[in-house]
Amino acid sequence: MSARTKGPRIVALLNQKGGVGKTTTTVNLGAGLAAAGLRTLLVDMDPQSNLSLHFGVEADDGRPTTSSLFADPPAKAADCVVKGRDNLSFIPADTELALVEGELAGRDGVQGVLRDALATLADRFDVILLDCPPGLGVLSVNALTAAHEVFVPMQAQYLALRGLEKLLSTVQLVAAGLNPSLSATGVILCMHETQSSHGKAVVEEIRTHLDQFRGTDVPWRDCRVLQPPIRRNIKLAEAPSFGKTIFDYDPKCPGADDYRRLAEGVIAMWRARGVLPPAAPVPAAAG
Numbered sequence: 001m002s003a004r005t006k007g008p009r010i011v012a013l014l015n016q017k018g019g020v021g022k023t024t025t026t027v028n029l030g031a032g033l034a035a036a037g038l039r040t041l042l043v044d045m046d047p048q049s050n051l052s053l054h055f056g057v058e059a060d061d062g063r064p065t066t067s068s069l070f071a072d073p074p075a076k077a078a079d080c081v082v083k084g085r086d087n088l089s090f091i092p093a094d095t096e097l098a099l100v101e102g103e104l105a106g107r108d109g110v111q112g113v114l115r116d117a118l119a120t121l122a123d124r125f126d127v128i129l130l131d132c133p134p135g136l137g138v139l140s141v142n143a144l145t146a147a148h149e150v151f152v153p154m155q156a157q158y159l160a161l162r163g164l165e166k167l168l169s170t171v172q173l174v175a176a177g178l179n180p181s182l183s184a185t186g187v188i189l190c191m192h193e194t195q196s197s198h199g200k201a202v203v204e205e206i207r208t209h210l211d212q213f214r215g216t217d218v219p220w221r222d223c224r225v226l227q228p229p230i231r232r233n234i235k236l237a238e239a240p241s242f243g244k245t246i247f248d249y250d251p252k253c254p255g256a257d258d259y260r261r262l263a264e265g266v267i268a269m270w271r272a273r274g275v276l277p278p279a280a281p282v283p284a285a286a287g
């Protein structure tokens with residue numbers, strides 16, 4: 001077993017484009033992993049604090065947040081963790097986090113702050129999902145420095161491939177310097193229109209693009225389009241305004257079904273690769 005099986009599996013949910021489904025996926029994939037028995041932590045890395053709102057937590061209410069991890073002196077990560085549901089905790093964000101993106105960007109060692117903070121929580125979680133802000137600034141670079149792997153939520157739309165290429169080149173830059181074991185392993189299609197012929201063509205284009213790199217040494221050589229695509233489902237857009245995950249809000253809707261199956265697929269993928277934490281549960285039988 002490799003050393004990477006020790007401690008939680010850390011995943012950055014990253015796309016520099018706004019509004020593609022990063023937060024919705026962090027919350028609901030995370031809730032699906034928690035329901036499967038994995039002790040899951042979600043970290044809100046976005047000054048917009050949308051992830052925190054999914055749990056009914058208002059930003060700027062004085063509690064320690066992700067920005068407290070970047071303060072001088074920093075807060076203890078354990079003091080920032082809020083329990084959301086069984087097996088599902090989160091670290092909220094607030095607007096102060098925008099200062100990290102702006103004022104602290106040039107500070108020595110700032111890229112490793114999140115990695116070092118999360119290391120102190122290693123015994124408490126099996127999985128940590130990092131909800132990145134749109135953009136590729138110092139907060140996203142912190143997430144890439146802390147993560148083992150990157151999932152890219154995106155839409156199968158015009159110019160999608162160009163954005164993906166840019167993102168993968170950022171992953172490569174971080175992998176070449178700050179975090180040599182980083183890899184991009186999954187594209188997650190969000191708000192997917194299953195009947196759209198344009199969408200089908202773009203998905204095929206993404207697959208063909210990724211297939212070219214199998215067996216090379218780029219950090220996305222094993223990247224796949226994860227299954228299933230997450231269909232467009234209004235329930236997913238409604239749930240956060242009630243401070244609920246999709247499984248609390250409507251556990252039988254298509255959105256819940258898609259995220260449940262995505263979580264099962266991710267667990268199976270990790271198990272096949274031998275990177276699931278040793279204490280993690282056996283996934284439900286496929287079928």
Ligand SMILES: Nc1ncnc2c1ncn2[C@@H]1O[C@H](COP(=O)(O)OP(=O)(O)OP(=O)(O)O)[C@@H](O)[C@H]1O
Pocket residue numbers: 017018019020021022023024025046048050132133134190191192230231232233234235236237238255
């Ligand atoms: N599968 C879906 N079906 C319907 N609406 C969705 C779906 N996924 C996400 N949405 C909605 O689309 C909007 C953008 O999603 P989300 O906030 O997850 O994107 P994001 O990438 O985190 O955005 P940002 O870059 O601003 O952080 C939200 O209003 C969300 O509720």
Ligand SMILES: [Mg+2]
Pocket residue numbers: 022023024046050131132133
């Ligand atoms: Mg978001």
